[in-house]
Amino acid sequence: QQQVKQSPQSLIVQKGGISIINCAYENTAFDYFPWYQQFPGKGPALLIAIRPDVSEKKEGRFTISFNKSAKQFSLHIMDSQPGDSATYFCAASILGNQFYFGTGTSLTVIP
């Protein structure tokens, strides 16, 4: 079964808007939650990551919000730009062992 559930499958946002992608997990042993950005034909690139001892992490226009009690975490892209158009994956791991990935969200930012 899917260890990490990601939604929505696709997202269309106007330039300057906020893109929000959500992920949920069940295994409370997960201790590392990264987000990856992937452009067509390329490998995923690590975007930002969080550990469960903090509720929010911000890097530039990208923010992870983490809700430990709800077992959910989300990626917020502020001031979304056409160059942000890509597929985004959330993931979770235990002690950096196996990584479990969501099914991906295809983001399109309209100029």
Place this chain on the structure above:
Amino acid sequence: DGGITQSPKYLFRKEGQNVTLSCEQNLNHDAMYWYRQDPGQGLRLIYYSQIVNDFQKGDIAEGYSVSREKKESFPLTVTSAQKNPTAFYLCASSNFGGGTNEQYFGPGTRLTVT
């Protein structure tokens, strides 16, 4: 220039042939991984290795084999037993322990079997 290299970028094979995908890293990472990516299914783990001469099956290991003779190399063989081998294959590496679990990916190899 540090990173993960995969070769070739595109690979074409006839059905029934084994094919080996290359993955090399110069990040001095202990762990290496192989994933398969299909549209709408995210990344699925094929095999991973945490140390030289040792590797573990992932969720979809059937029809695949790996070796880890050197720390920097983790080749994947797609055998003729793999029923649906056409896919985008991604290699990754990471260091675990020491407070960092970051996993980095190579550029991928797109395999087409006809």
